[in-house]
Amino acid sequence: MITFKLNGTEVEVEEGTTILEAAKEHGVEIPTLCYHPAFEPYQVCRVCLVEVIKDGQSKLVPSCGYKVEEGTEVLTHSELVLKRRRTIVELILAEAPNSERVLAIAKDLGIEKSRFESKREKECILCGLCVNACNDIIKVGAIGFAKRGTQREITTPYGEFSDVCSTCGACASLCPTGVIKVEEISDSEIKPILSEFDANLSQRPCIYVPFPQAVPNRPVIDRENCMYFKTGECRICEIVCQPEAIKYDQDEEITEEEVGAVIVATGYDLYPIERMKEYGGGEYTDVIDGLQFERLLSASGPTQGEVRRPSDGRIPKRVAFFACVGSRDPEHHCSYCSKICCMYMVKHALLYKERVPDGEPVIFSIDVRTSGKGYEEFYTRAKEEAGIIYIRGKPSRIIKEGDGYEVWAINTVTGKQIRVRCDMVVLSTAIIPTVGAPELAREMRIPVDEHGFLSEVHPKLRPVESLVRGFFLAGCSQAPKDIPDTVAQASAAASKVLEMFARGEILAEPHIVWVDEDKCATCKVCIDACPYEARELDEEKKAVVVSDALCQGCGCCVAACPTGATRQKNLDDEQLSRMVEAIFEQEKEHSGSD
Amino acid sequence: MKRIGVFVCHCGHNIGATVNVTEILKELSRYPGVVHCKDYKYMCSEPGQKLIKDSIAGEELEGVVVACCTPSLHEETFRRIADSAGINRYLLEIANIREQCSWVHTDPEKATSKAATLIKTIVEKTKLNDSLEPMRIPVKTKALVIGGGVAGLQASLDIANSGYEVVLVEQNPSIGGHMAQLSETFPTLDCSQCILTPRMVEVGQHDNIDLRTYSEVEEISGYAGNFKVKIRGKPRSVDLEKCTGCGDCWNLCPVMNKPEIRVMQSVSDSMDPDMRSNLDAVIDRNGCAREDIIGILQGVTDEYNWLPRDAICYVAERLEIPVSYVYRIASFFTQFSLEPRGKHIIKVCLGTACFVRGAPRILSQIQSDLGIAPGETTEDGLFTLETVNCLGACALGPLMVVDEDYHGRLKFTRVMSALDSYK
Amino acid sequence: MNKKKNIADQINPEIRDALLEMGADGIYRCYQCGKCAGTCPWFPVGTYDFPIFRLPLEAALGMIASSEDKDELAAEIDKIYRCVGCEACVDQCPHGINIPSIFRAGRRLLVDFGSYPEILKSTVRKIHDVGNPVGEPREKRSDWARDLNVPVFEPGMEFLYFSCCISSYDPRVKSVARAVAGILQKAGISFGILQSEESCCGEAIRRIGSETVYEEVAKANTSAFERNSVAKVLVNSPHCYTSFKNDYPELGVKFDVLHISEHLSDLIESGAIKPDKEFAKKVVYHDPCALGRQNDIYEAPRNVLRSIPGLELLEVENFNHGLSVCCGAGSGGLWMEWDKDERIAGVRVTQLIDTGADVIAVACPYCLQMLEETAKSMGHDIPVMDIAEILAESCL
């Protein structure tokens, strides 16, 4: 360990720590521009200069790369340091007058504007982060420095489009002045990694936490896009992770659990907007679905709660909301009503008006179903407050007109055509089961209806139990429903499970099969016949054994057993033959009579 | 022979309208084994049930057949009556003469005959029924909840708070489902995340809940009460114990677009062959590693007087380094030029000695006459003008060197004549 | 005496049952969402109010052409004959209700009462008399092929080429039939024509509402086909195509029918036809409703156009394939006299021209006539050509 004086106080740090790291550990903030914790300190911007006094001699050194030396005194904000730092930051500010980071550092030092007029065509401060990332970390080498002195610049060879750039965007996200643009480096299509949580309205890195309040609040690596899994390079997250928690070689693990009951609450997804061809779904960027508009409204969303158009970020003056998009449409999409769209459209209109006071929400709908508690009152209040224009009629087309859109519809109350120009359209697409859930259910042999929603035993009497015993349903996996119903149904399902656990046992119908060991010829035909895998061959007894719990009394084995060794309680062969005889006698009596 | 009691239900007019119940009673009372026959308008109602219960006791019946609607509706109700009446509940059977007879037939006569047959078969079955006890299967008191949305959270909490263990499997990296994405919820306009996050945290910290995020249910086997579940935990590539959630990694990961790895197009076959053989010779002479780059480029400059683009690309290809790196070296050193240079190179010395002896005046003279600035080449490709910082012959300042010949102690009047000899 | 006018709606089950019986579909399923009316070609025209979303309910109430007032009845009759049968509304209706079938049922009632537009009456009479809507004598039906030595159809020939009345008689549209014949001969296809034995396929007049005359010509045609044991029929008009494919089977007759674009596309693919001459023009293809939306044939005509060297195929933005706008000539529209600036074809011509194309390509004689005439009346001199004509220019 090394001891040294930091701004007058004695401090101890491990050997090899740089002054910047040591200062950060002790709460002293030193400005940096070309520093990145994962890179070799490039030490060129010189913004992080500090004064080091070593056996009486003082000199200025870059704190990002200079390692702490025993017995020296470090002054991070001495009068000389501030004087020099101010001049250097002014020089950088002249290079990049509009960069937020540089302006922030300048403001801390009390600099409003640089005395030097900016001559640079591109606001690049040549900190080298992009070049070092592209060459030493991502190891593609699409861009590099060129020339030297005041002519020094960052460019692709000959300033032409690079043929090796992988458009990963590392250079653009590292640039402190935001001057480097991927589309200027490569002419191939740039596909941003879209945040699933933000419904594809914002970009996210490869290692990410879906949203700030995520539980567990731990990141995950998107192996499909992460450079390490593509080329074995980068590893930035591993380098910067102090607790060394990054495990690239971690593979999936299969674990087994024994449970008594299963509650299926796989939730819902929205009907894909791309299928609404007549509304330009998936083609027009400002035609979005309900969840995307929720993200626009949400404070933690891509626009921090401001309603802005995904295409150009302008605040839309008039927003059209379409009801029943894909719902109540047996011919092409979903036949059922998705129940919650009417209500969340009213909410959308109200919140939109709140955010954009001079905005004009227009709702195209055919009915407004406000079936929940307090819903009708909310609907009435919202219409008044938000000044919603309700047009009764399902629109037929959305046509792009200039930078806005024109909605073709019929006002079925007046019977007249109406063409509404608006800046953005929110389609309330249908609720469908979460992608993959129906397949999962079928694998678990839980019955599913034709839409993929899970089938309940009885819609009225046993709505939370699946037809297969032990499986319970909750939420939109069973049918579209709003949050109050979902929570209620979840509690119901839970209580059903608790009922089972409380009893600790299940009463099963006794009419299962048994095996007459002497007759059993161990031919094992019955074992394959049993759909519930309830039968095994017991070697010692030289006979097949039935697991009482697994047997569901379906009788397949009885039919398959050649020797009649397998018999079912209360449905013995003898009983069956008696019943058949009874039928014949009845027939003889009646036929004889007419 | 068991003493069997038959009870026929009218079910309002559901059965009575198409099946002649009195006819049935008459017929059944004569049937061997049937010692007691009664009917009632709603057998499943309280009085109907009481009738059965009393008859069992009164007539000491050993088997009961109730002709009414589908067993899935009231089998349980009548079997409970059998229990309370003291006989084994499995000695009571249901004959379904509604869904399987009266509802599906219109001809009363045939319906009545079919109903009688149905009842008779069940009577025969009941005669040979043994008395059985329901099987008691022990239940594992642990629940699996699939899906970490608001529904999954609520169900898990209810079960866990009752003291039982729960395994919550969520396919996304975090629980919260779509509700976490909402801004505010109708009709109360609560902030959706504000009311959901406490639940999520509670689940996250609940010691009865084994939270499995970024996992999927692979397979479920077994039966109610004893399921075996295979859960596939997708690799997060992050060790959850060690990770403190400090955020350094996701704030510093720079890759924001889907990377598409592309390989440098080879230039070796599209370039002209003898340049390639020259370059091979230079590379063999200087070595084929990254540190020999400067020697190689000097070799190329000796050969072509400048660095053609194909040469730079080929060298990069042979040394397996990015073209941008070779371009950087080529543009850094003054000896290398990326533009074709003239036949003759004019170097005007601007060293201190020559400078004080009037070199700038010589330079401006040449510039105005040839019409090119330092670093440029004349249109006809004859001359390239360059400035150098000392040629080591300060005594002859101001000095100019053309290719290899030195022209010292220049007077601006004689400058242009010196150049004529090269035209 | 001025009878006080009764403004209340009435329910008259008789008309409703008659309509149902005459094929009106889905009058109970409709929840008046209005989506159909927005896609109707009359919508972009913008000057004619055509609330077709009310039709199912009116049919359910039995209020089709039921008012006593003379003017109102005339307006209603005019409204009923506005539908051009393009079925754009059917494609969009959430319940797949066939609005045109309701119009057709109403028209059959009107035809039975004889109170339907005069111009259509004369067309029906002509078809009844000479088997073609133009009124030309039957013998002249194959005049278009006189100098092409196109053989008369004999049993054993692979195809019967059934050239629609318009492309048989109309001087301008004849060149389509000639182009088709020329191409087939070049490709060495065994085919023939029936000359005067043919009569109009009856698609239009059935949709106008005269079921009787339709059955007349239909039976005449089928008997002619049976007489000559015709197995495969080649047509160049989508209306003949939909008539032979979807309507004639109701008469219990079975034969294969192939639209010319499908056959040409196969011939090009197999190499039988080699379009070698350059046709260096920007061409926009207009999807005929009877071919595209109603019978799902979109790619075949486009393949034919794409195979022609130098031809640049354009699409009308937002209004192509299934979302294309009708030319307005279907279900009798060809003959109705709607005034000039209130035409569906006007909207479509503007859309086609806005793509910047040099040539409009069509695959239906009705579209050819309607678009060409409207374009001229609007002052555009853009040529309108059938895909067969274009292909002929490139491979003959």
Next chain:
Amino acid sequence: MAKLANIGDFEKLMETVKAGRESSARSVTVCCGTGCVASGAHDVIAKFQEELKTRKIDAEISSKATGCHGFCERGPLVVVFPDRIFYQRVSAEDVPEIVDETLVKDKVIERLLYSDPVSDEKITHEPDVQFYKRQQRIIFGSNGMIDPTDMDDYIGLDGYAALAKVLSDHSSDDVLDVIERSGLRGRGGAGFPTSRKWRITGAQEATPKYVICNADEGDPGAFQDRSLCEGNPHSILEGMAIGAYAIGASEAYIYVRAEYPLACKHLEIAINQAEDRGLLGDNILGTNFSLKIHIKKGAGAFVCGEESALIASIEGKPGEPIPRPPYPAEKGLWGRPTNINNVKTWASVPYIINRGADWFAGIGTEKSKGTMIFSLVGKVNNTGLVEVPMGMTLKELVEEIGGGIPGGKKLKAVQTGGPSGGCIPSELMTIPIDYEELAKVGSMMGSGGCVVMDEDTCMVDVARYFLSFTVAESCGKCTPCREGNGRLLDILVRICGGDGKEGDIELLKELAGAITDGSLCALGKTAPNPVLTTIEYFRDEYEAHIKDKCCPAKVCKSLITYSIVADNCTGCLACLKACPAGAVSGEKKQVHVIDQAKCTKCGACYEVCKFEAVSVE
């Protein structure tokens, strides 16, 4: 050339060579340094060989092309041995006369002798020439006497004796002690004690270690390293071998500047000869010490004179300095311990070993030992390379050796240390040549450039010139140097252009401070020195440029105007013909007029006019 198996063989060889060259033999040497070659030295030597052959006396009298003697001003130089008759400005035509008169008849040719500019007295013998008299030529001593391509010449003058001595009875520590006692300091510019640098590198465990000779010499106006490499390459190789032995390195590089082709050639020849003779390569002189020396050619970047940039350039990277610590001594070339010294430092080592540390310590001042080679250039009569003992005052250097200022002009300032050095005003001429003394006045020893400036030099323009050099040569990596020096240059250009503003001087100082403290490498840190020293000593000139918008030395173009003095002008059309911009108008015999709009202020008319009719205001 048989390979020497052991030290004994070497000593035998040295005796035979020395014997062959008795000093009385008559011979003629012609200086073939770049300066003299530029004036036609090659023709002169060729003519001598031809003449001697025709007279068939080439057997007794030998002719030799040697390295640079130092007195470039009077090149091509010929010296006739044994009594060293010194002829200057010899052209090929003079050769027959020299052969007949001096070589055969031993008569001196007056007209070729050097005449003392002050006393106009003819001086025949080289040592008496005023230029050489005050010099103490040790490292440069043998330059004029040996043919760089002939190894025996060098051996004849005790060449490689030091190496043999070291290999036979010195351990590496002994060598380090000798160097330490000698007080030798780095001749590259910073003056870091050489022995301490060798000790640090030697002490590192990591192997292999490297030794580098920095022959990049980017300073404009300095060409001593070039003349040494061309004239006496073997002394450098011997010095490097001794150094490598002391440090324990077995591989060495010489980094030569791209613009010195002749130096590269001679060094290569020398290395090959030494290897053939077994004085380099494996098992030198049969001992277990071996040393492989490679030559790396620079590619035109002054910044590669800086240690870490030089190493980067050898490693094939762009010449951009790397932050220190770690210093090259711990982690240099390929990450291994590396010791870098200047050409002159290596060349001094053999003499110290041969003549002993005390001899070397006896020369120079208390802290700066030994001699320093200056390239005396600029406005001085005797331009050339001068080797003087430390401690001599600048006044003696410029006036006595330099022969004063031509054209009777007054001395204004002397600039030492190249672009990183400073301008020392005439009042301070009395300070001695010493690392610390020069640093005290804001300049530095540097690699030995010494530019003399007279009253006609504008100090602001000189500062601008040096800044334009460093800005053009800066690698551009760190902000203070790239942007700071860039802005310094802009301000100076503005001042020279006549739109200097109030406060510019303070701004220059503030910027200079930030650049010196903030830059990553020495180039950046020292770039502002010329500006700081010119402000310090010539602030009045800055004030004149800024406030009065006039250039006292009449150099800054936008501040001066050329006009015709009517009464002196004789209308001889001389200036009219000379003017490149066609700004002069007027008929023969008429008073001419200069059109100020067209005049580019090139000064051609002023120079051409014989009647002082052109005035500069």
